[in-house]
Structure formats: structure tokens, C-alpha cells
Amino acid sequence: MLKKELEILDSLLLKTAYTCSVPAGNALAVDREKFSSLITKKIKSFKNVNFITKEIETLPEGIVIIATGPLTTSKLSSYIASKFNFTNLYFYDASSPIVEGSTIDKNLSFIKDRYDKGSGDYINCPMNKEEYLTFYNELVNAKKVELKNFEKKEIFEGCMPIEVMASRGEDSLRYGPLKPVGLDNPITKQKYYAVVQLRKEDNENNLFNLVGFQTNLTFPEQKRVFSLIPALKNANFVKYGVMHRNTYINAPQVIDGTFKAKSDNNIYFAGQLSGVEGYMESIMSGLIAGINAYLSLENKPPVNLSPKTMIGAIINYITTPTSNFQPMNANFGIVSPLDKVIKDNKLKKQEISKRAIIEVTNLANQLKIN
Numbered sequence: 161m162l163k164k165e166l167e168i169l170d171s172l173l174l175k176t177a178y179t180c181s182v183p184a185g186n187a188l189a190v191d192r193e194k195f196s197s198l199i200t201k202k203i204k205s206f207k208n209v210n211f212i213t214k215e216i217e218t219l220p221e222g223i224v225i226i227a228t229g230p231l232t233t234s235k236l237s238s239y240i241a242s243k244f245n246f247t248n249l250y251f252y253d254a255s256s257p258i259v260e261g262s263t264i265d266k267n268l269s270f271i272k273d274r275y276d277k278g279s280g281d282y283i284n285c286p287m288n289k290e291e292y293l294t295f296y297n298e299l300v301n302a303k304k305v306e307l308k309n310f311e312k313k314e315i316f317e318g319c320m321p322i323e324v325m326a327s328r329g330e331d332s333l334r335y336g337p338l339k340p341v342g343l344d345n346p347i348t349k350q351k352y353y354a355v356v357q358l359r360k361e362d363n364e365n366n367l368f369n370l371v372g373f374q375t376n377l378t379f380p381e382q383k384r385v386f387s388l389i390p391a392l393k394n395a396n397f398v399k400y401g402v403m404h405r406n407t408y409i410n411a412p413q414v415i416d417g418t419f420k421a422k423s424d425n426n427i428y429f430a431g432q433l434s435g436v437e438g439y440m441e442s443i444m445s446g447l448i449a450g451i452n453a454y455l456s457l458e459n460k461p462p463v464n465l466s467p468k469t470m471i472g473a474i475i476n477y478i479t480t481p482t483s484n485f486q487p488m489n490a491n492f493g494i495v496s497p498l499d500k501v502i503k504d505n506k507l508k509k510q511e512i513s514k515r516a517i518i519e520v521t522n523l524a525n526q527l528k529i530n
Contacts, residue, residue: 161513162440162470162490163188165520166447169527173443176202182363185278188440191362219243219427223456225449227430230406237407244414244423254321254374254403257382260396261365264358269391274342274357282359283368284343285391286352295388296333300326302381305403321376321403337372356389367398375401410485411435411478418462419449419475428453435478437487444471451527465523467496469516 166174180195181188204211217235219226228236232249241249264283271280287295302323325332334340338354345352361367375382379400387393409429414421419434421427429435430449431442448471452462465472473495477488488494495512502508 161492161509161516162444162474164513165469165471165516166440166444168517168520168524169447169451170524171443171447172202173199173446174440177439177443182360183279183281184359185273185281187359189359189361223426223428223453225428225430225446225453226433227446227449228407228433230408230432231404232407232433240409244409244421246410249407249409254319254376255401256370256373257375257386257397257401258361258367258369258399259358259392260398261368263394263396264368265391265394268393269358270345270347272343272346282357282371283391285356285358285389286340286343286345286350287338287354287356287390289353291388291390292334292338292354293330295385296326296330298385298388299323302385303378304381305376305378319374321401322373323375323377356392373401376403377401406432406487408433408435408487412481412485415479417464417475417479418452419445420452420456420462425456432487435485435487436474436489438489441474441488441490444474448475463523463527465519467494468512469519470495471520 163174176198177188177190177195180190180198182191183189203209215233215235216228217233218239226240232240237249240246261283264285269283269285271282272284273280273282300323304323322333322337325336334354338356340352340355343352343355343357344350356373357371358368359371361369370386373386377385382400383397386397387395409415411429411434414423415429415434416422419428419430421429428449430446434445434449436442436445448463455462465475467473467476470490474488474490477494478485492509492512495516498508498511498515502511
């Protein structure tokens with residue numbers, strides 16, 4: 161739904177992402193090196209853009225969009241925190257390890273998308289009950305990187321380390337990232353107790369990401385524990401999972417529904433820094449902030465989409481006052497409900513999407529986007 165709304169608004173980043181996509185079932189995944197290179201090339205090609213590479217420690221004069229991302233430098237972070245009266249401007253989340261495709265045991269894995277929704281983009285590594293319980297017990301008792309006190313309360317729920325999720329109960333992973341539902345063996349029709357999914361990191365099938373395996377285990381423990389997954393017993397880990405800092409503002413306190421700072425008409429925020437979570441969400445925030453910055457220069461009213469759209473719903477969420485703000489991904493739970501009751505969940509989502517497309521298309525026509 162969010163992708164469709166961005167398509168209607170002619171998002172350059174989304175169009176570029178499609179040209180750099182790698183197979184990932186229903187998900188849009190990209191070859192990161194190609195995507196980064198192509199975006200840089202496109203930005204440099206605009207005649208009215210000066211491309212300057214240097215560290216920014218304070219904000220320049222005039223209208224500014226701050227889109228410095230989840231790893232904003234400490235100096236600029238401190239400047240923003242001071243300017244907008246923050247005591248904290250970051251949280252920590254975790255990334256998954258990556259393995260070399262040729263080292264995955266093909267005899268102990270199979271290719272399939274959940275419910276066959278896709279073109280065979282995932283490698284699945286099944287486990288029986290005994291194998292799962294061995295893996296689970298070693299995981300919950302594995303050695304972790306010691307977190308500092310200020311990190312311990314700042315783990316984003318949507319990127320929770322797998323060992324933290326596992327600590328919530330023996331079956332927590334089987335109802336989460338290791339859910340076996342919809343992943344029966346396509347040849348033998350065998351059902352499994354748990355299934356680990358691997359997603360492509362590149363078009364050449366050289367690298368695969370362990371889906372949902374964000375982790376804070378030490379590197380040796382990652383190798384030891386994740387190698388207990390039968391298909392990964394001889395896997396070569398080319399990148400281990402790590403904890404990393406994500407920078408974001410207290411959006412309800414700082415920005416309005418146009419991504420403009422409440423206390424400064426010249427400053428806009430975009431990307432994960434603005435309080436959204438996810439790639440599409442970050443693309444959306446930059447697009448809306450950019451449109452509104454332009455409209456401000458032209459002395460025209462800003463864009464305001466309602467929570468009936470996914471764009472408007474995300475903006476509404478991140479700008480609604482709360483005592484414990486955390487970034488949010490796109491999801492149907494934050495979209496305004498329909499005026500009528502539809503019990504079929506699939507049909508309900510289709511109707512919500514149709515309603516949103518009408519509103520976003522009207523906006524595109526208003527902005528003369530085609």
C-alpha cells in the first residue's frame with residue numbers, strides 16, 4: 161500500500177529501487193551497492209544541485225531538510241539535541257548475519273516462498289523438534305556482547321535481537337521468525353517444527369541474510385550457535401550481526417504533519433531521523449518533506465494526507481503526543497478504519513487500499529504529478 165502511494169507520487173527513490181531489485185518474494189529488496197551508486201549518480205546529474213561532501217556540525221541558513229539518517233554524527237546530533245531541547249536522540253537496534261550462498265547445504269535446505277507467494281526467492285533451513293530444542297537452548301545461554309546501562313532500555317521492539325525474543329519462551333521463535341507455517345517441503349510435502357529463512361543480499365546469489373536473526377551475540381557465539389542449524393553447519397559467515405545506534409528525534413515534540421519543525425519554519429526532518437522506521441517509510445518522509453519545502457518556497461499550502469492513507473497514517477502516528485515515543489513501520493493497524501464492517505481481512509485491506517489510492521491520486525493531480 162505504501163509503495164503504491166509512493167508510485168502515484170512519482171518517487172524517484174522507489175523507481176530507482178525497482179531497477180536495482182533482487183528477488184525477495186513479496187518484499188522489495190535491492191542490491192545496496194548498485195542502488196547507492198545509481199542514486200549518487202542521479203543526484204549529481206541535477207543541474208540545480210551542488211553536491212558537497214563535508215561534515216555538517218551546525219545548520220546553514222534558509223530552508224533545510226535534515227536527512228542525516230540513523231548514524232548522524234555525534235557533533236550534529238548534539239547540535240540538534242541542544243537546539244530542540246533533547247536529552248536523548250538515539251536508540252539501539254540489531255542487524256542480522258550474512259552467509260555465503262555456496263556454503264549452505266543444499267541437501268538440508270529447499271527453495272520456497274511462504275505460501276508460494278513469490279518466485280522462489282528464499283532458501284529455507286528446516287529443523288525437527290530435537291534440532292530446534294538444541295538450537296534454542298544454546299541460543300538462550302550463549303554469550304552476548306555486554307550492553308552499557310544506557311543501551312539496555314533502548315532496543316527497538318521491531319528489531320529485537322533473536323536471543324532476547326527467544327528468552328520470552330521456548331516457542332516464541334516458532335511463532336516469529338522461525339514460523340514453519342506455509343513452508344512445507346515442495347518435493348516431499350514434509351512439515352517441519354521450525355524453519356529458518358535466508359533472503360538474497362545480491363542478484364548473484366552469493367550472499368544470504370538470516371531473516372529475523374538480528375543479534376547481539378559475540379562473533380564466536382554466532383558462528384557456534386547458528387551453525388547448529390543443520391543447513392548452516394558448514395556455512396561461511398561473511399558478516400556477523402551487530403548492535404548499532406539509530407538516531408531519531410522525539411517526533412511528536414518536534415515536528416508537525418508536514419515534517420517541519422514546530423519551533424522553526426525553515427527546518428524539516430526526513431528519513432529515520434524523523435521518527436519513521438524502514439526503507440519505504442524513510443523514502444516517504446523525504447518525499448513529503450521535499451514537496452512541502454518546495455511548497456513553502458512558493459508560498460503555497462503544504463501537503464496534508466489523511467490517516468486513511470498509509471502516508472498520512474504514519475505521519476499521524478509519529479506526530480501524535482505520547483509519553484514513550486518509538487519509531488513505527490507502515491502497518492494497517494495505524495490506518496483509519498473503514499466506515500463499513502468487512503470481516504474478511506484480505507477484502508478489508510483491499511478496500512482500505514482503494515480508498516487511499518483515490519486520495520493520493522487526487523493529491524498527485526493537484527500537484528500535477530504524472
